[in-house]
Amino acid sequence: MxxxxxxxxxxxxxxxxxxxxxxxxxxxxxxxxxxxxxxxxxxxxxxxxxxxxxxxxxxxxxxxxxxxxxxxxxxxxxxxxxxxxxxxxxxxxxxxxxxxxxxxxxxxxxxxxxxxxxxxxxxxxxxxxxxxxxxxxxxxxxxxxxxxxxxxxxxxxxxxxxxxxxxVMFDAVLKFKDLSRNKIDFLNKLGLSENEFILSTIHRAENTNYIDRLENIIGALSESNKKIVLPLHPRTKKYISEYGLKVGENVKIIEPVGYLEMVLLESMSQKIVTDSGGVQKEAFFLGKPCITMRDETEWVETVQNDWNMLTGTNKAKIIDGILNFAPSKEQEKIFxxxxxxxxxxxxxxx
Missing domain, CATH: 3.40.50.2000 (Glycogen Phosphorylase B;)
Known part of the structure; x- marks a missing residue:
C-alpha cells in the first residue's frame, strides 16, 4: 500500500x-x-x-x-x-x-x-x-x-x-522521554534545576492577537513572582513587541526549543502553564499539574481528572493556579x- x-x-x-x-x-x-x-x-x-x-x-x-x-x-x-x-x-x-x-x-x-x-x-x-x-x-x-x-x-x-x-503523542513521550535526558547540558546552561521553575508556552492566535488577553497572560506570569521559563513562539514575540508589553524579570525568555529539550523542560518543571493542546497532554503524560490559559479545552478528561485547571486569560485565576493548583487525585489511564x-x-x- x-x-x-x-x-x-x-x-x-x-x-x-x-x-x-x-x-x-x-x-x-x-x-x-x-x-x-x-x-x-x-x-x-x-x-x-x-x-x-x-x-x-x-x-x-x-x-x-x-x-x-x-x-x-x-x-x-x-x-x-x-x-x-x-x-x-x-x-x-x-x-x-x-x-x-x-x-x-x-x-x-x-x-x-x-x-x-x-x-x-x-x-x-x-x-x-x-x-x-x-x-x-x-x-x-x-x-x-x-x-x-x-x-x-x-x-x-x-x-x-x-x-x-x-x-500517539503518548507513544512519542514514552519513546523519547529517556532520550531527552541526553539534553541535560541544555538545562544546565540555562541555570535551571529540577522542580525549581514553572514552564510556560503561549502561541494561540486567540491569545496573542488580542492585546487585553496577552497583557493579562504576561501580567500574570510576571506578577506571580515565580521563576517562569518561557520558550517564546515567534508570533508571541512579535505581539509582545507590538503591544509594548513589559515582561517581569522573573520570566526567563528563551528561543523556541526542539522536542527533546521541550520534554526535558516539562519533566523537570514544577508545573506547566500553557495554551497548547499538545503541551496539556504532555504535562499529563509526565505527571505535571497544568494550568491552561484558554476558555475551553479539547482534553476535557485532564480537567475531569483534576490534573488540568482552566483559567481563560483571567489574570487572578492564572496567578492562583501558578501559586496554588495541585491535583487532588491519582491519574487515570485516559490516553x-x-x-x-x-x-x-x-x-x-x-
Missing part, C-alpha cells in the same frame, strides 16, 4: 515520529511537509533529532491568511496526489495542513485517515475547531485518542470507521497504553 502522510506543524512532526517508522515496516510512505511551520527551531530541528524520515516533498508554503495558506496547499498537494496515486492519505490533528490534505484527497476520491479524530472545543471561532470537524467528516478512518472523542463523533452521526486507539501507532497499522492494513 502507498500512503501519503502530510505534516506541517510541530505537533504533527512529533506524531509522525511515533507512527511513520511503524508504517514503513509494511507499507510505502511518502512524507509531505507543507512548510506551515518553517522556522528551523519550529520545523527542521524536529526532523533531525527525532529521526523522522526526510520529507519527500516540502511545499514551503509558509505563513499567510487562512484562505491563502490553505489554498496554496490545495494547489500543490493536488499535483502530488495525481502524480503519486496513493492508496491512502494520512493526516494529523487540526491545522490548515490537515484540512487541505484531507479536502484535496476527498476531491480526488482518495481515502483519508485522521489521527486525533473527534476532538471538540465547541468553539467555532477557533480555526482549529473548523479544521478538525471538516476533516472528520471527510475521513474514512477516524483514529480517536479517547472515549470522549468517540462520543463526539457519534453525536455528529459518524459511526463507521471510528477506532479508539489511544493517543491508552502507548501503542496507538501499532493499532493504526493494524486497521489500515486490513
Amino acid at each position: 502507498k500512503i501519503i502522510t502530510v505534516v506541517g506543524a510541530r505537533p504533527q512532526f512529533i506524531k509522525a515520529a511515533a507512527v511513520s517508522g511503524i508504517i514503513r515496516e509494511k507499507h510505502q510512505e511518502i512524507l509531505i511537509h507543507t512548510g506551515q511551520h518553517y522556522d528551523e527551531n519550529m520545523s527542521e530541528v524536529f526532523f533531525q533529532e527525532l529521526d523522522i524520515p526526510k520529507p519527500d516533498y516540502n511545499l514551503n508554503i509558509g505563513s499567510g491568511n487562512h484562505g491563502e495558506q490553505t489554498g496554496k496547499m490545495l494547489i500543490e498537494l493536488e499535483k502530488i496526489y495525481i502524480k503519486e496515486k496513493p492508496d491512502l492519505v494520512l493526516v494529523y490533528g487540526d491545522t490548515n495542513s490537515t484540512l487541505a490534505a484531507a479536502l484535496c484527497a476527498s476531491k480526488l476520491l482518495i481515502p483519508v485517515a485522521h489521527v486525533e479524530a473527534g476532538l471538540r472545543s465547541f468553539n467555532m471561532k477557533m480555526p482549529e475547531e473548523q479544521n478538525r470537524i471538516l476533516t472528520d467528516h471527510l475521513s474514512k478512518f477516524l483514529f480517536a485518542p479517547t472515549e470522549t472523542a468517540v462520543i463526539n463523533l457519534h453525536k455528529e452521526g459518524i459511526i463507521k470507521g471510528v477506532f479508539n486507539i489511544g493517543d 491508552g497504553d502507548g501503542k496507538a501507532a501499532s493499532k493504526i497499522l493494524e486497521v489500515i492494513g486490513q
Whole structure:
C-alpha cells in the first residue's frame, strides 16, 4: 500500500515520529511537509533529532491568511496526489495542513485517515475547531485518542470507521522521554534545576492577537513572582513587541526549543502553564499539574481528572493556579497504553 502522510506543524512532526517508522515496516510512505511551520527551531530541528524520515516533498508554503495558506496547499498537494496515486492519505490533528490534505484527497476520491479524530472545543471561532470537524467528516478512518472523542463523533452521526486507539503523542513521550535526558547540558546552561521553575508556552492566535488577553497572560506570569521559563513562539514575540508589553524579570525568555529539550523542560518543571493542546497532554503524560490559559479545552478528561485547571486569560485565576493548583487525585489511564501507532497499522492494513 502507498500512503501519503502530510505534516506541517510541530505537533504533527512529533506524531509522525511515533507512527511513520511503524508504517514503513509494511507499507510505502511518502512524507509531505507543507512548510506551515518553517522556522528551523519550529520545523527542521524536529526532523533531525527525532529521526523522522526526510520529507519527500516540502511545499514551503509558509505563513499567510487562512484562505491563502490553505489554498496554496490545495494547489500543490493536488499535483502530488495525481502524480503519486496513493492508496491512502494520512493526516494529523487540526491545522490548515490537515484540512487541505484531507479536502484535496476527498476531491480526488482518495481515502483519508485522521489521527486525533473527534476532538471538540465547541468553539467555532477557533480555526482549529473548523479544521478538525471538516476533516472528520471527510475521513474514512477516524483514529480517536479517547472515549470522549468517540462520543463526539457519534453525536455528529459518524459511526463507521471510528477506532479508539489511544493517543500517539503518548507513544512519542514514552519513546523519547529517556532520550531527552541526553539534553541535560541544555538545562544546565540555562541555570535551571529540577522542580525549581514553572514552564510556560503561549502561541494561540486567540491569545496573542488580542492585546487585553496577552497583557493579562504576561501580567500574570510576571506578577506571580515565580521563576517562569518561557520558550517564546515567534508570533508571541512579535505581539509582545507590538503591544509594548513589559515582561517581569522573573520570566526567563528563551528561543523556541526542539522536542527533546521541550520534554526535558516539562519533566523537570514544577508545573506547566500553557495554551497548547499538545503541551496539556504532555504535562499529563509526565505527571505535571497544568494550568491552561484558554476558555475551553479539547482534553476535557485532564480537567475531569483534576490534573488540568482552566483559567481563560483571567489574570487572578492564572496567578492562583501558578501559586496554588495541585491535583487532588491519582491519574487515570485516559490516553491508552502507548501503542496507538501499532493499532493504526493494524486497521489500515486490513
